[in-house]
Amino acid sequence: MYNSKIIGLGHYVPENVVTNDDLSKIMDTTDEWIQERTGIQERRWAKPGDGQSTFTMGLEAAKKAISNAGIEKEDIDLIVFATLSPDYYFPGPGVQIQEALEIDTVAALDIRAQCSGFVYSISVADQFIKTGMYKHILVIGSELQSHGIDKSTRGRSISVIFGDGAGAAVLTREEDLTKGILSTHIHSEGKHALELATEAPGMGTRWVTDIIKENDPNDFSYHPYMNGQFVFKHAIKRFSEVISEGLQKNNLEVSDIDMLIPHQANLRISQFIQKRFGLSDDQVYNNIQKYGNTTAASIPIALSEAHEQGKVNEGDTVVLAAFGSGFTWGSVIIKW
Ligand code: COA
Secondary structure (H helix, E strand, O other), X not given: OOEEEEEEEEEEOOXXXXXXXXXXXXXXXOHHHHHHHHOOOEEEOOOOOOOOOHHHHHHHHHHHHHHHHOOOHHHOOEEEEEOOOOOOOOOOOHHHHHHHHOOOOOEEEEEOOHHHHHHHHHHHHHHHHHOOOOOOEEEEEEEOOOOOOOOOHHHHHHHOOEOOEEEEEEEEEEOOOOOEEEEEEEEEOHHHHHHEEOOOOOOOOOOHXXXXXXXXXXXXXXXXXXXXXXXXHHHHHHHHHHXXXXXXXXXXXXXXXXXXXXXXXXXXXXHHHHHHHOOOHHHEOOOHXXXXXXXXXXXXXXXXXXXXXXXXXOOOXXXXXXXXXXXXXXXXXXXX
C-alpha cells in the first residue's frame, strides 16, 4: 500500500484577456454588477479560429507538469482527463493527450464531474497508486467554455462567470503514509442534475438532428443553464461539509490548514467558506478575479500558481475542495 503525492504542476491560459468592460460592449452588463456578485474582473477566452481547444490547452499544461515533475513522459502509466467541454462528443481528450505525447498505448480515461472533475480525477488516480497498479499518473483539468456559452444578454448570468484554461498535475508513489494525499472524499446528488447543465445534444434526450429538425429560435438547450441562487446555496453547504469530512477523517483542525484551494466558482462562495471556517486570507488561495470560473481547470490552475508563488511548501497541509454540476462535490487532504 502506498500514498500518492503530487510531484509536478503546470497550467496554461489563453493570451486573450476579456475584461468586464469588454463584456458590457456585447451584452447588457456592467463591471460593477459582475464584480459585486462574483468578484471576477477578467477572464481568458480563446479566440475563435486560433486553434486552441480543451485538448491543446490541456497538452500545454501537461507538458509543463511533466517537466516540473522531472520525469520523462514515457514514465507515465495513466492519463486522467477531466473536462465538460471535450473537443469531440466522443472520444474524450485523454486519448488525444496519449497520442500527442507519443506514449505508446498507455491507458487514458476521462472524468465527467464538471467543476469537481479535478478532485474526482485526483481521487481516481490516488486509488491506482495506492494499490500499486501504477506509479506515475498524469491528471489534467481543461476547459474551453467560451465557445459554448451564450454571449448575448439572454445568457449573461452564466457567460460572465466562465473562462478558459487548463491545469495539470503528475502524481507518483509516496511510501511514507503520513505524507502526500492523505484522503479523498467524493459525492454526488443527481436529483439536481438539471439545475446546472447543458441539456443538448444528448443521446437519450435531444440529439443534434432533433434540434435542426425543430429549428426553434427559442431553443437554447445547447447553452448551459444555471439556477444561480439554488447552486449558490448548495455550494456553500456541500463545500463546508466536505472540507469538514476531510479534516475529521485525518484528525485535523481548521487551524492545521496551511492552504485551502477551493474550486473557483465565485469569489463570494470562497469568502463565505473562509468566514465560516475562520480562515485568514493567507490560508485561502483565490484567482477567480483573473480567470473566472474555469470548471475542472480551476483547482489545478490555482494550485499550480500557488505553488509557483511559494505558497505551498513541504510539510504544509493543503486542502482542495470542489462543488459543481451534477451536483458533484469533493475534497482532497494533502500533506505536501
Ligand atoms: N449583468 C447584469 N445583470 C445581470 C447579469 C449580468 N451579467 N446577470 C443577471 N443579471 C440580472 C438578472 O437579470 C436579474 O435582474 P432582475 O432582478 O431585473 O430580474 C438580477 O441581475 C439578479 O439576478 P439573479 O440571477 O437573481 O442574481 P444573483 O444575485 O443570484 O447572482 C449569480 C447571479 C449567478 C452571480 C449567483 O446566483 C451565483 O453566483 N450563483 C452561483 C454560481 C456558481 O458559483 N456557479 C458555479 C458553481 S460550480
